[in-house]
Amino acid sequence: MSQFKIEGLTCEYREFLLGSGEREPRFAWKLSAEARGTHQEAYRIQVSRPGDDFASPLWDTGRIESDRSIQIKYEGPSLQSRSRYEFRVRCWDNRGNDSGWSKAAWWETGLLESGEWQAKWITPDSETIDPQTELVFMMRRSFSLRSGVKSARIYATAAGLYEIFLNGKRVGEQWMTPGWTSYHHRLQYQTYDVTAQLKSGANGIGVQLADGWYKGRLGWDNKRAHYGDRRALLLQLHVQYDDGSEEVLVTDEDWKSFLGPIRFSSIYDGESYDARLEQRGWSEAAFDDSGWSETEICKLPFEPLVAQENWPVRVTEMIHPLKVITTPAGEKVLDMGQNMVGRLRIKFKRDIPEGSTITLQHAEVLDQEGNFYIGNLRSAGQRIEYTAKGGEEADYAPHFTFQGFRYVKVEGLEAWSDEELLAAFSGEVMHSDMEKTGTFECSDPLINQLQRNIVWGQRGNFLDVPTDCPQRDERMGWTGDAQVFVRTAAFNYHVGPFFGKWVRDLKADQHKDGSVPFVIPNVLEGTTANPGKEQTSAAWGDAAVVCPWVMYLSYGDVRLLEEQYDSMKAWVEYIRSQGDQEHLWNTGFHFGDWLGLDAKENSYVGATPLDMVATSFFAYSTRIVRDAAVVLGRAGDVRHYGELLTGIKKAYREEFVTPAGRLAAPTQTAHVLALMFDLVEGAVKQRTARELNELIVKNNYHLTTGFVGTPYLCLVLSDNGYHETAVKLLLQEEYPSWLYSVKQGATTIWEHWDGIKPDGSFWSDDMNSYNHYAYGAVGDWLYRYVAGLNMNEAEPAYKKILIKPRFATGQLTSARATLESPYGLIESSWQIADGTVTVNIQIPANTSAEIVLQGARMEELLEGGNPAETAEGVLDISETEDGVTLSVGSGRYEWTYLAEELVKQN
Structure with missing residues (x-):
């Protein structure tokens, strides 16, 4: 059987x-x-x-x-x-x-009702400990338990960042808890199974509490306390006994507080730790806390509390430095070999004098002379200081911060050899611990490095929120970056909980008029970061619509789509209320094609007209809301947004397409958006695609697109008959191109195409991240078009799979993608060798697939060495001008056919 x-x-x-x-x-x-x-x-x-x-x-x-x-x-x-x-x-x-x-x-x-919290919000006594101190609070108490503990759970959160210790050992593997949310509306709490850490008799519990995102410095105005000016802790421990009874320990006035060895901790600036001030045994029952201060009740609400939604932030990988560099300036610098996000752990057994300080400065790149470079960090310190207590081994890593870095300057250990330095430090990679789901590789090693850079860029920037850069004084959830990358993200990793949590915060921070802030959680309100009166922009606010829709496509998450539907509609209706007519968006501030290479001198905004970009995204979001209405069975909205979309397209053509069928703006991005969002059709569409191709060919296969046009550039070329041009763009090694940074030694995606110029000099310090995932959105095209692993969107979550590899003979000879989909592992791989195309496919059980084999002929097509039409699992087969189309059930298949016609086509 x-x-x-x-x-x-x-x-x-x-x-x-x-x-x-x-x-x-x-x-x-x-x-x-x-x-x-x-x-x-x-x-x-x-x-x-x-x-x-x-x-x-x-x-x-x-x-x-x-x-x-x-x-x-x-x-x-x-x-x-x-x-x-x-x-x-x-x-x-x-x-x-x-x-x-x-x-x-x-x-x-967990706790399903806010009224079930018996604990009180507590903070150190303000008469003895300054609430505004930058020193990290320590809070503790002892308690006693009977024998026969059956199970125990801690439910905890904080206004700030916290970590728990129980009987001398840290609780859990999560970091940066409770995460970053729109705290006034939603504050996550975490649940811990601590059964194994408790004992009968005396026990001790302790918590460290730092400013974090809640109270620390965020943004560019040196602004602090975005959510409140007092750190506070909320915790309750439920202990169940074998006899069915229960005890509950809660935060209240019986806790004690102190200022410990963490003298400073900041998201941007790093951490300072003085080991001389350690309180040995402070989270154990026998610790003498008679010299500690009291605690007091802090009036904070319970209604925003929600159970943990996102994947927890964890240390997911250890990296050891490759070498020690002595720079021309004479500085000792560790090279980790990878631009990473996380922290450096100091661990050694060696007596160093009491009071001596080890200082670590983190950076992404070296300058053109090979010296340590921190200009692009702007005001972010990214600095760790460890002061030794002397006479003992050291084992320390920062508790409440993270750094983006490849290089670390080490000061205070000048007498150590390079070998000793290499042994004393290791990098701990930190990010939301998402399940890895997708892989991609091809015959070109540079493209494979590009893929690694895309993945590392996602890991570094998906630390509880989809940040724009993890190193400088920013690290915020820019909406535009998130929406252009979300589909690529959903291939590389399982991001269902990640984006589910983030779009709920987007909905919570969405303005009453439906507009969407630049960043989520929104910490830019009322700051100089707002270039205009509005805190919204086309292609940025569209995250409200795009991200829930991609979660539906990727995971079949109808619940999230329904939950966010009012937010999606509110965004489209906000746009509709703008401008001097309801079908064009031609007013207000917009980022436009941000960092487009066709921008005017000293401008960040590309040459594509702002109203053209805005109206294009108006159509895109309207189409998605209409499609969401179909899924949710909202017939009235299907009609409403269908009619609105028709009106937008008509207005777009009247405004931005000449009577002869030419786009009004001769930019690559204008052509890309018109094609991607179906704003042109028929002969005008063909002309638009042809002219886009010409713009690229005449530019010697270089792109000029920015944040808005780049994600869709290769997609529309391939969809409109110019796949070979798309592949040539991909393989371009000279600036500007995806491979330029790879050739420059990049291990993550850069913010600027020329973040490092050919002569080793830098783009402006003002905005030059070397870990900025937006241009990594090309991954979506690599997976779905080059490898050919796609879905039929009418049956989401890869219930109906579309396998359609696009070959580029003479440029790539093989490609392979795998995806651990909601139904199981999918594979699409192909290679061309000795005049033969071989396509290997895996379709998981309980799904089916349509397979399109470019250049194949039925009489020559074999599956496992046998005629294709007789292969088990084949439900239907037909031949077209482009090749053979098959409908198949689950299973593994190997298709082979002669490549002669394919070679002619390419």
């Missing part, structure tokens, strides 16, 4: 979910089957309390005739707070096979 089984059970995207705030969580699973063409015919879900062994299920769907295996909502009795639930699944396939019951998985709820 064919093997048919269930794998990868998840609840709300997680295999084991501790501390959920969902009252109706959603389940998903993946199917594994040996036979081709396997799909699910029916399923059954059971939910039970632990220990019940499903003898009396809390919820049993019974057998449901359906092929659904993702986003299936719990519809049983109301869930209780602080409760664990187990679930299992059974499926039947189209051949009558029964998977049997899966292994049980679990999730556990």
Whole structure:
């Protein structure tokens, strides 16, 4: 009998979910089957309390005739707070096979009601400890427990950043908690299983509390306390005993407070740590805190509290420095070999004098003379200071900050050899710990390095929010960057929880008139960063629409789409209310084609007219809202936004297309947007595509696009018959190009095409990040067009897969992409060798695929060495002028055919 089984059970995207705030969580699973063409015919879900062994299920769907295996909502009795639930699944396939019951998985709820918080917000006594001090607070207490502890959970959050210690050991592997949200509206709390860290008898608990995003410096006006001027802690510990009884420990006036060894900690500026001031054993029961200060109650609300939504920030990788550089200026600099985000750990066993200080300065690049360069950091310090207590080993890494860097200048250890320095330091890579889902590689090693740079750029900038740059005095969630990169992001990593959390903050910070701030969470209101009266811009505010839509396409997340739908509509209606007619957006401030290379001297804004860019995105968001209305069954809105879209397109053509069919703006970006957003059609569309191609060819296959045009440039070329031009653009090594930075040694994506010029000099210090993911959006084209791994958007989450590799003979000879989709692993790979095309494909069970094989002929097409039309799993096959189109079920396939016609086409 064919093997048919269930794998990868998840609840709300997680295999084991501790501390959920969902009252109706959603389940998903993946199917594994040996036979081709396997799909699910029916399923059954059971939910039970632990220990019940499903003898009396809390919820049993019974057998449901359906092929659904993702986003299936719990519809049983109301869930209780602080409760664990187990679930299992059974499926039947189209051949009558029964998977049997899966292994049980679990999730556990947190505090589902704000009224369940018994703890109080506490802060150090303001009479003895200055609330405005930059020193990190320490707060603690001792407590006693009976024997027979069955389980224990801590629920905690802070106004600021916190970390917990229990009986001398740190709790959990999360960092930068509680994360960054629109704190006034939404503040995440975390749940920790601390059962193993407790003991009968005396116990001790301690918490460190720093300013973080809540109270620290953010933005460019040296502004602090964006959300409040007092740090505060909220924590409660629930201990359950074997006899069914429970004890609860909460933050209250019984806690003590102190100022410890962290003398300063800042998101931008780094951290200062004085080991001489360590309080040994401070989180243990026997510690004498008689010299510590009291605490006081802080009046903060409980209503904004929500359970952790995002992936936690963790240390995900260790990197050891490659070498020590002695610069021409005589400085000792560690080269990590990779532009990374995280922190440097100091760890050595060596006696260094008490009071001596080790200083670490972090930077991304060296200057053209090879000296340490920090000009592009602007006012950000990125500086770590460690003062030794002497006579002992050191083991320290910053607690409440992160740095973006490849190079680290080390001061204070001048007498150490290079070998000793290399052994004493290691880099800890930090970011939201997203599941890695996608891979891409091809026959060109430079493109493979570009792909690595795209991935590293995402890792570095996805630290709880999609930041624009992780090194300078910015590190904010710019909406424009996020929306152009979101689809690439959803290929590289599982970003469902990441963007789910972020777009909820976008909705919370959206202005009453529907406009969307430049950054989310919004910390630029009322600052000099606002170039005009408005705090919104086309292509930036569109994140309100684009990001939820991509989450729907990538994960089938209808709930998030429905949750954000009013926000999406509000953005489009805001645009509609602008301008001097409802179908054009021709007023207000806009970033335009930001950093476009066709900009005027001393301008950041590309040459494409602002109203042309704005109206293009007006059409784009309107189309998405119309399509979202279709998904959500809002018939009235389907008509409304369909008519609005028709009006926008008509107005666009009247305003920006001449009677002869030429675009009014002769820029690459203008042509890209018109094609990408379907603003032109018929002969005008053909002319627009041809002229775009000519603009690139006449520019010797160089682009001039900025943030707005670049993400779609290769997509529209390939879609409109100019794939070879797109590939030549990709392979261009001279400035400006994607590979220019690779040839310059980049290990992440740059903000500027010429962040480092050929002579080694720099673009302006004002805005020159070397880790800025926006131009990495070309990854979307690499995966979907070059490797050919795509979806039919009518059936999201890759339920219906589209495999359509685009070959470029003589330029690339192979490409391969894989994606761990919601249904399982997809692969699309191809190579051309010895006159033969070989295409290898994997389609997961419970999905199907349309495969388009360019240049193939049915009489020559083989699958596994046999005629294609007789291959198992092939549901339909037809030949067109371009090649062969097949409809197939799940399974692995290997297609081969002669490449003679393909060579002629290219």
